[in-house]
Amino acid sequence: MREENARAYWAANLKLIFTYLIIWFVVSYGCGILFVDALNNIQFFGFKLGFWFAQQGSIYVFLVLIWMYAFTMNKLDRKFDVHEE
Amino acid sequence: MDVQLLTYLFVGGSFALYIGIAIWSRASSTKDFYVAGGGVSPIANGAATAADWMSAASFISMAGIIAFSGYDASVYLMGWTGGYVLLAMLLAPYLRKFGKFTVPDFIGDRYYSNVARTVAVICVIFISFTYVAGQMRGVGIVFARFLEVDVNMGVVIGMAIVFFYAVLGGMKGITYTQVAQYCVLIFAFLVPAVFLSILMTGHVLPQTGFGATVLDAAGNDTGVYLLERLDGIVQDLGFGAYTEGQKSTIDVFFIAAALMCGTAGLPHVIVRFFTVPTVRDARISAGWALLFIALLYTTAPAVGAFARTNLIETVHQTEYEELPGWFYNWENSGLIGWVDKNDDGRVQMSAGAAFKGTPTFAGDRDEVTGSHGQRVVTNEVTDNDAEVYVDRDIIVLANPEIGNLPAWVIALVAAGGVAAALSTAAGLLLVISSAVSHDLLKKTLKPDISEKQELLAARLAAVVAILIAGYFGINPPGFVAQVVAFAFGLAAASFFPVILMGIFYKRMNKEGAIAGMAVGLAFTFSYIVYFKFVSPELNSAENWLFGVSPEGIGTVGMVLNFIVAFAVSRVTAPPPEHIQHIVEDIRVPRGAGGASAH
Structure with a gap:
């Protein structure tokens, strides 16, 4: 039972990491590098959108991802009863 | 008060603060020395990580690099921040749960092998020394520019300060001085940026300012977006558009990946997460670290765009005698050089270098001057229209003068530059000393030494490391700038894959890990050495493997590491x-005690 619980906790963690890393990849490598020319045709305030993602947007998304991961994992820790005292 | 006196006050005051903190937080055990007793709060650790991470290069050079290469510099912005996402999700929490002192500790234990540990120690020492030489030089340069002491004297003063708090306080002393240094450096970076943003666009936040419309000299809105105007100006001068890249997409992709994975694999960054009390704190601490880093990293591109616009509009086609004072000051320091190619007395900017190399002068201004009073440059002149050399480091250092800001801002920038260089140097020196005293001496060569002896060895190793770093600061090897690619490439090709597989792939064994590290390292090392030192004349896109430059090759080395390790295992x-039980254990947070040696 204990082992099964640990396995389920790990699977949930992996799923979370996988989801967040897809977003991480899309905003930096996707919007900032691979599709930057296409996105540059879109105006975002005074920025070309691709350029904005490369120099500003991706960093903001990184920040949100790390904080969301920390909060979600704290919840998961409790749900699977593996949290620290 | 004049700038000189204010600068002495600010820099001296910040030094007094660092020394005070060092005395207050002396290390009394190896645990204090290596991981600050394991009791650092996540916010303090976040600030310390940010200061540790942001070096003289981030503080002084990065905005300048962005100003001169526009979109292409984005790779540094994304690469050096995106790595924290990997660190927060893939490495830091599990390494904290593992609860040892150093990165080679993890590799040696997880792969039950002293060979793996020794390979890791060599990598740690090599990567860290590569980095630290540049920091010591940075301290010297800031001293030379702002305090008018000799560069070498500046290096010696810097060494003495680091010596005091790193040797006395170990990680504990370093952590709390880094928190103070973060505050000094971020304040010093943001104040001129905010002034500049208000001046040029009326926006308080530089982050929105550089996407806003430009104000004219009278403060009226011109209705033209700053970046649009900048694109126009640079294209008129024959450069590529500021907001578009010149590098190939594949190269940018690989460089970004090498910087991200390299960041996540840098030992002096990883070790900071051993100092917090719990796994939970390690996760949130990465969030704080990136928040503190992002304050500078989202401001730098704005500073770059403001400064480039300002620079061209002030200097291009202006008569030499009419230029503002900072132009002459930096010409005196040798960071600006002008040759009047068309002999019209005006300064012309254009794509391409004005002359070959960095400027050398016929003599000081009071000895030899040209027909307009300029210093005479003796370099071989190129046959394009460009007439002026502007060192990219000027962008941050001269911002307060360019924006006509008060003298105390200039003094603040000097203190900030010194703080950025010192904090990174100290973090690196500690990693070197603990690799020697803990991983090499205690864990490999002489396991029976007492804790007291180990602590003494750690302090001695720190002393030796400072002396070597100082030597490199005073006699910089010509290749310092060249080898930065090394630090990230090697970290990406060695540490990142083996640590990652050590946590996420239970079946990974010592044979796989050692083979993977060896192949990744050997490949990356020889590729960089080949293109940077053996045949630098071949270092261009048509000769590169898959079109990947030496800066991005660490990514290929990393992929090779993964493949070889997997196949061999x-x-x-x-x-x-x-x-296998250890691996299961580090995956769950419960039961993380303090970091310990046993």
Whole structure:
């Protein structure tokens, strides 16, 4: 039972990491590098959108991802009863 | 008060603060020395990580690099921040749960092998020394520019300060001085940026300012977006558009990946997460670290765009005698050089270098001057229209003068530059000393030494490391700038894959890890050495493997590491039972005690 619980906790963690890393990849490598020319045709305030993602947007998304991961994992820790005292 | 006196006050005051903190937080055990006793709060650790991470290069050079290469510099912005996402999700929490002192500790234990540990120690020392030489030089340069002391004297003063708090306080002393240094450096970076943003666009936040419309000299809105105007100006001068890249997409992709994975694999960054009390704190601490880093990293591109616009509009086609004072000051320091190619007395900017190399002068201004009073440059002149050399480091250092800001801002920038260089140097020196005293001496060569002896060895190793770093600061090897690619490439090709597989792939054994590290390292090392030192004349896109430059090759080395490690581990015996239990254990947070040696 204990082992099964640990396995389920790990699977949930992996799923979370996988989801967040897809977003991480899309905003930096996707919007900032691979599709930057296409996105540059879109105006975002005074920025070309691709350029904005490369120099500003991706960093903001990184920040949100790390904080969301920390909060979600704290919840998961409790749900699977593996949290620290 | 004049700038000189204010600068002495600010820099001297910040030094007094660092020394005070060092005395207050002396280390009394190896645990204090290596991981600050394991009791650092996540916010303090976040600030310390940010200061540790942001070096003289981030503070002084990065905005300048962005100003001169526009979109292409985005790779540094994304690469050096995106790595924290990897660190927060893939490495830091599990390494904290593992609860040892150093990165080679993890590699040696997880792969039950002193060979793996020793390879890791060599990598740690090599990567850290590569980095620290540049920091010591940075301290010297800031001293030379702002305090008018000799560069070498500046290096010696810097060494003395680091010596005091790193040797006395170890990680504990370093952590709390880094928190103070973060405050000094971020304040020093943001104040001129905010002034500049208000001046040029009326926006308080530089982050929105550089996407806003430009104000004219009278403060009226011109209705033209700053970046649009900048694109127009640079294209008129024959440069590529500021907001578009010149590098190939594949190269940018690989460089970004090498910087991200390299960041996540840098030992002096990883070790900071051993100092917080719990796994939970390690996760949130990465969030704080990136928040503190992002304050500078989202401001730098704005500073770059403001400064480039300002620079061209002030200097281009202006008569030499009419230029503002900072132009002459930096010409005196040798960071600006002008040759009047068309002999019209005006300064012309254009794509291409004005002359070959960095400027050398016929003599000081009071000895030899040209027909307009300029210093005479003796370099070989190129045959394009460009007439002026502007060193990119000027962008941050001269911002307060360019924006006509008060003298105390200039003094603040000097203190900030010194703080950025010192904090990074100290973090690196500690990693070197603990690799020697803990991983090499205690864990490999002489396991029976007492804790007191180990602590003494750690302090001695720190002393030796400071002396070597100082030597490199005073006699910089010509290749310092060249080898930065090394630090990230090697970290990406060695540490990142083996640590990652050590946590996420239970079946990974010592044969796989050692083979993977060896192949990744050997490949990356020889590729960089070949293009940077053996045949630098071949260092261009048509000769590169898949079009990947030496800066991005660490990514290929990393992929090779993964493939080789996986293949070898499939055909060799699985790791022993107790190692598999360790892996299961580090995956769950509960039970993380303080970091310990046993």
